[in-house]
Amino acid sequence: MTFIPEGPDWNVLRSMIGGAAFVPGAVSRMINATTIEDASKAYWELDNRVVVQQQLFESAVWTAILVSDAICNEMPSDVGMRRALDLLVEIAEGEPDQSELALGNRDLGDVCRRELSRFLPCFRGLATNDDEHIVLGALDLLDILEVDRQRLRELAEAVLRRDAGPAPKARAREILDSD
Numbered sequence: 001m002t003f004i005p006e007g008p009d010w011n012v013l014r015s016m017i018g019g020a021a022f023v024p025g026a027v028s029r030m031i032n033a034t035t036i037e038d039a040s041k042a043y044w045e046l047d048n049r050v051v052v053q054q055q056l057f058e059s060a061v062w063t064a065i066l067v068s069d070a071i072c073n074e075m076p077s078d079v080g081m082r083r084a085l086d087l088l089v090e091i092a093e094g095e096p097d098q099s100e101l102a103l104g105n106r107d108l109g110d111v112c113r114r115e116l117s118r119f120l121p122c123f124r125g126l127a128t129n130d131d132e133h134i135v136l137g138a139l140d141l142l143d144i145l146e147v148d149r150q151r152l153r154e155l156a157e158a159v160l161r162r163d164a165g166p167a168p169k170a171r172a173r174e175i176l177d178s179d
Contacts, residue, residue, distance in 0.1 A: 085137025
């Protein structure tokens with residue numbers, strides 16, 4: 001069961017299809033999925049409605065909070081965690097959809113990144129996970145959110161020192177080469 005933080009009326013938060021009442025259920029299905037197929041199906045419900053090709057809708061803020069809370073404070077399945085990190089990276093890279101800009105919601109991307117940054121200690125911890133996809137997702141997310149670039153460099157160096165797999169090691173090298 002996914003904890004739903006007190007706050008939003010999901011029925012009135014905007015998504016690509018109108019209200020966002022579907023979000024809590026999709027997040028719960030994604031986080032608790034036991035197969036990659038189930039996790040991906042729930043992921044695509046969110047990715048194609050809350051964020052669409054990095055275009056954010058109003059519900060993206062609370063979706064980011066809900067997903068972050070679930071992966072940081074619950075015991076999600078590995079496949080659920082992988083897809084959750086993929087979704088958070090999409091949100092973190094996002095900017096407001098034209099429909100949100102028309103409503104004056106110009107800082108939607110910044111608000112999402114600020115809310116996600118509250119979970120930085122958790123995301124840093126995920127970079128030490130044994131699952132290659134989780135480490136890669138955590139590094140991608142941290143590269144967007146981490147303002148302390150020295151801390152990010154140290155984390156990338158730690159990934160290189162351990163057997164994190166080829167993809168996380170390549171991503172860690174990219175982070176070290178970019179600064």
